[in-house]
Amino acid sequence: MLVWIERLGRMGEEELFGFGLSPESITGEILLDPLGNTRICKENPAMSDSQMLVVKARLDEWIRDLGYCQLSCISAPHYVEQEEETPRKWRPRELDLRPLNLPMKGERFLAVPEEEWAVAI
Secondary structure, three states: OOEEEEEEEEEOOEEEEEEEOOOOOHHHEEEEEEOOOEEEEEOOOOOOOHHHHHHHHHHHHHHHHOOOOOOEEEEEOHHHHHHHOOOOOOOOOHHHHHOOOHHHHHHHHEEEHHHHHHHHH
């Protein structure tokens, strides 16, 4: 899929870009703020949902690559590749929640009475 991005002008401090599947069908609008963050203001009705997902995923990169060009054509995939599963939050097992009552054997370990635990640290 080819995505066309055109610099349309400034809106206050923000810069306005258009995007579409051809130079004639640039109807989507993107705003770039002074910090370099982009957001889609108006979606292009000619693009499918999967194509819009590609645009949203790659938008920041494309705007940076555009530089000072007025019009640019970018070759993009037709769909977003399946990303790896989101990492799951670690949850302790029941065995991990039990206190470790391991015997402390050896001469270099000294048993500290429970009253002195705060002092021992």
